[in-house]
Amino acid sequence: MTVDDARSLLxxxxxRPDRFGKAVGSGADLVILDLEDAVLPERKGDGRAAVERAHAGGAGRFVVRVNAATSEHFALDCAALARSAAPVPVxxxxxxxxxxxxxxxxxxxxxxxxxLVETARGVLAAREIAAHPATARLAFGSVDFSLDTGAREPSDTTTWARAQxxxxxxxxxxxxxxxGVTPRLDDPELCAADSALAATQGFTGRLCVHPAQVAPVNRAFTPSADELRWARRVLAxxxxxxxxxxxEMLDGPVRARAAAVVRRAERHQEDGS
Structure with a gap:
């Protein structure tokens, strides 16, 4: 699974390299080694060293969240990644x-x-960011967006931001x-509902903050048995x-949608998820 098509990103x-193996084994399509919010300033160096070791050992499917470009930690984060033998998505x-x-x-x-788009300025510049040649994909930082704007979940403002x-x-x-994430860690039904809604809005994956969120997220972004049967019937x-x-009229867009459903289902089946 790549950064382009991952459903769950944990x-x-x-x-905390002791947690890397558990994260990889959680069923998440990708694991985000977080050097930003999850690591205290005095522990950033330990985090960079752990990231370097993980990549040297080829352990798992990782993305690394560095600190923001305006942060004093940004240059050191990038220097650590530059020493990696293999390129890593950031x-x-x-x-x-x-x-x-x-x-x-x-x-x-x-x-x-x-x-990661998580401010009002970022949302308003979403197309500029998406157009950058290095952009593999956009992600919504819903918690920080709410902090930046004062908008609460759910609201017209957060729905509009997602649409952008x-x-x-x-x-x-x-x-x-x-x-973005479902902040409640003890409510898998809420996570499932949030994920299902995101799928209807056009999102194709979600960020996770606990291994228990991985399964409901993966289900939400994997074609159901009914969807797959419909798609195969359309193509046949x-x-x-x-x-x-x-x-339902079988025009070009319907054919394309059916083919996309089959491709997604086959891709996740090949990955064993």
């Missing part, structure tokens, strides 16, 4: 335009970036964006020359 503190927080992207690429050329990321991603031919009917299925 945060783990970068200074989650860049507080992206508000090309400036932050360029700051990262100046230090880590060729890096594929999961651009979905539209920007589609306009620039990027994969569907990654939605088109090959047979039929004009409709269950009263």
């Amino acid at each position: 945060f783990v503190p970068a200074d 989650m860049l927080p507080k992206v508000e335009g090309r400036a932050q992207m360029s700051a990262l690429l100046d230090r880590l050329p060729g890096t594929r970036v999961l651009a 990321l979905v539209l920007a991603s589609a306009a620039e031919r990027r994969p569907g964006p990654v939605d 009917s088109l090959e047979a020359g039929a004009a409709s299925v269950d009263g």
Whole structure:
């Protein structure tokens, strides 16, 4: 699974290498080694060292969240990643335009970036960010966005912000964006409901802050058995020359949607998830 098509992306503190294995074994498509919010300033060095060791050992499918480009820790984070034998995708927080992207690429050329949009400025610049050549995908930092704007979840403001990321991603031919977290760790039903809603809005993955959130997130972004049956019926009917299925006209967009459902289902089946 790559940063382009991961459904579940699980945060783990970068200074807790004892948790890396459990995170990889959680079923998450990708694990985010977090050097930013999850690590105290005095522990950043330990986190960088753990990240370097993890990549040297080839352990797991990782993305690294560095500190923001304006942070005093940013240069050291990038230097640690530059020493890695293999390139690693980077989650860049507080992206508000090309400036932050360029700051990262100046230090880590060729890096594929999961651009975390979590401020009003970032949302308003979503298409500019999505258009950057290094952007693999957009992600929504919903908690920080609420802090920045004062908007609470759910609200028209947060729904509108999510729509901007979905539209920007589609306009620039990027994969569907990654939605923010469900902060409640003890409510898997809420996580499942949040994830299902995000899927209907055009998101194709979510951030997770606890291993228990991985399964409901993966389910929400994996075609159900009913969806897969529908898609296969559509494709079979088109090959047979039929004009409709269950009263639905079989035009080009319906065929494309059905083919996409089958591709997603097969991709996740190949990954064993």
